[in-house]
Amino acid sequence: MSKYDYDVIIIGAGPSGIFTALEMIKSKSTKKIAIIEKGSSVNKRSCPKQKTNKCMNCKPYCHITTGFSGAGAFSDGKLSLSYEVGGELPNLIGADAAQELIDYTDKMYLEFGADTKIEGIGNPDKVKAIRKKAIKSGLKLVDCPIRHLGTEKAHTLYGAIEEFLHQNGVELILNTDCSDIIIEGETCTGVVIEEKTGKRILTAENIVIATGRKGADWLERVCREHNIAHRPGTVDIGVRVEVRNEIMEEVNEVLYESKLIGYPAPFKNKVRTFCQNPGGFVSQENYDNGLAVVNGHSYKGTKSHNTNLAILVSHNFTHPFNQPIAYAQKVGELTNMLANGQILVQRFGDILEGKRTWEKELNHSNVRPTIPDAVAGDITAAMPYRAMVNIINFIHAVDNVVPGFASPETLLYSPELKFYSNCVKLDHQLNTNIKGLFCLGDSSGWTRGLMMASVMGVLCGRRLK
Numbered sequence: 485m486s487k488y489d490y491d492v493i494i495i496g497a498g499p500s501g502i503f504t505a506l507e508m509i510k511s512k513s514t515k516k517i518a519i520i521e522k523g524s525s526v527n528k529r530s531c532p533k534q535k536t537n538k539c540m541n542c543k544p545y546c547h548i549t550t551g552f553s554g555a556g557a558f559s560d561g562k563l564s565l566s567y568e569v570g571g572e573l574p575n576l577i578g579a580d581a582a583q584e585l586i587d588y589t590d591k592m593y594l595e596f597g598a599d600t601k602i603e604g605i606g607n608p609d610k611v612k613a614i615r616k617k618a619i620k621s622g623l624k625l626v627d628c629p630i631r632h633l634g635t636e637k638a639h640t641l642y643g644a645i646e647e648f649l650h651q652n653g654v655e656l657i658l659n660t661d662c663s664d665i666i667i668e669g670e671t672c673t674g675v676v677i678e679e680k681t682g683k684r685i686l687t688a689e690n691i692v693i694a695t696g697r698k699g700a701d702w703l704e705r706v707c708r709e710h711n712i713a714h715r716p717g718t719v720d721i722g723v724r725v726e727v728r729n730e731i732m733e734e735v736n737e738v739l740y741e742s743k744l745i746g747y748p749a750p751f752k753n754k755v756r757t758f759c760q761n762p763g764g765f766v767s768q769e770n771y772d773n774g775l776a777v778v779n780g781h782s783y784k785g786t787k788s789h790n791t792n793l794a795i796l797v798s799h800n801f802t803h804p805f806n807q808p809i810a811y812a813q814k815v816g817e818l819t820n821m822l823a824n825g826q827i828l829v830q831r832f833g834d835i836l837e838g839k840r841t842w843e844k845e846l847n848h849s850n851v852r853p854t855i856p857d858a859v860a861g862d863i864t865a866a867m868p869y870r871a872m873v874n875i876i877n878f879i880h881a882v883d884n885v886v887p888g889f890a891s892p893e894t895l896l897y898s899p900e901l902k903f904y905s906n907c908v909k910l911d912h913q914l915n916t917n918i919k920g921l922f923c924l925g926d927s928s929g930w931t932r933g934l935m936m937a938s939v940m941g942v943l944c945g946r947r948l949k
């Protein structure tokens with residue numbers, strides 16, 4: 485009999501965690517698997533904002549990012565089907581292996597009911613014309629086929645996966661926070677979970693940390709305290725941009741998502757578009773520490789008149805400061821302070837004129853905010869100079885590809901922050917420097933999206949089967 489409670493304990497039921505378990509089951513593994521998840525079952529997750537039109541700042545956690553299927557359940561559900569999108573994993577395992585795994589994992593999504601339609605293919609001449617404009621404007625266009633689940637379909641699909649795991653003997657320990665891991669010598673042997681009656685220790689031969697972007701600062705502490713080898717990674721600071729669908733019509737139709745990358749003067753930092761939602765809605769998500777950040781999603785059925793997308797500026801730090809998460813949090817806190825804890829919105833024209841936006845001025849425009857409780861104000865009062873200049877110059881460059889993008893009425897929401905930092909050092913078998921400990925998905929710093937996080941889960945499942 486094993487000296488451990490389980491063979492594998494997975495912390496976090498986001499795509500990376502659940503695809504680890506799925507792949508193990510698919511490989512006919514007989515290992516005893518438990519998944520510990522802070523939030524609830526996918527069917528019990530609901531955001532009150534749909535009824536109240538206002539973020540209720542739910543405690544102890546936000547249902548948008550927490551619960552079975554992680555940030556995936558309420559996400560827009562866009563599966564990026566190219567290895568060029570979704571993080572740095574291809575640098576670890578090679579581009580061809582990453583693409584093969586994406587194709588394999590995509591089939592798993594199809595088995596659980598994903599839409600068979602792929603967006604962003606089928607118009608090569610139109611793509612060429614868009615690329616030509618991008619080149620003229622100093623931008624790189626990355627084509628990426630997309631399978632769009634849609635927010636409501638993603639919910640159903642992940643519900644089916646939850647049921648499948650349950651039926652196949654995976655123990656789902658929901659509504660339970662994992663507060664620490666246990667290291668004996670140089671081996672990870674268990675986790676500490678928080679229960680109503682107090683702390684409890686669960687042991688396993690292998691522990692998989694898959695706590696997502698949300699668990700990034702928890703993992704930073706765990707890495708520091710247990711000497712898990714890592715390096716500070718990149719943090720992205722930016723804005724969410726919202727324009728009328730008419731402005732984005734061409735790229736929406738041809739590409740669904742225009743992935744543009746630039747290095748605008750004078751700083752030449754990497755700036756890129758991310759997470760484009762045609763007919764979508766701008767949304768707010770709250771981190772456990774109270775930070776309110778902006779995001780966006782789109783439904784398959786319900787469409788708005790607007791398209792939103794993020795513009796992100798990558799930040800790296802070296803010496804003497806190397807805490808990118810803390811830096812981005814400060815920017816977010818300052819922005820939240822100006823908006824009384826809500827999301828701040830400003831018109832692009834007002835930014836160029838050096839004035840704040842007033843609530844009544846939002847009604848003068850064609851584009852109306854799809855997030856009703858955003859507060860009109862001045863995002864430049866909290867955005868670092870370097871990031872702001874990068875964003876302004878990038879918007880002007882995109883305007884050459886998408887005429888009207890830099891119009892005075894274009895809405896910029898802040899703070900849009902992506903915490904991918906703390907890149908855990910892994911070998912190509914996903915081993916950390918601690919025996920029996922694995923780290924996956926967005927929390928590992930190696931992925932940044934549903935598909936790549938799922939792929940990393942599949943890879944780990946094969947390793948642990």
Ligand SMILES: Cc1cc2nc3c(=O)[nH]c(=O)nc-3n(C[C@H](O)[C@H](O)[C@H](O)COP(=O)(O)OP(=O)(O)OC[C@H]3O[C@@H](n4cnc5c(N)ncnc54)[C@H](O)[C@@H]3O)c2cc1C
Nearest residue numbers: 496498499500522554555559562662695696925926933934
């Ligand atoms: C609104 C929104 C829209 C998005 N849209 C897209 C999209 O269209 N396409 C795309 O590719 N990506 C999208 N993303 C990003 C995508 O959801 C993530 O990249 C992906 O979910 C990462 O998977 P993961 O498994 O690494 O982590 P997560 O999905 O974040 O899951 C981590 C899980 O771990 C749990 N957890 C954390 N800490 C603990 C702990 N200490 N104890 C127990 N449990 C813990 C969390 O509750 C969470 O459920 C979106 C994200 C958001 C928030």
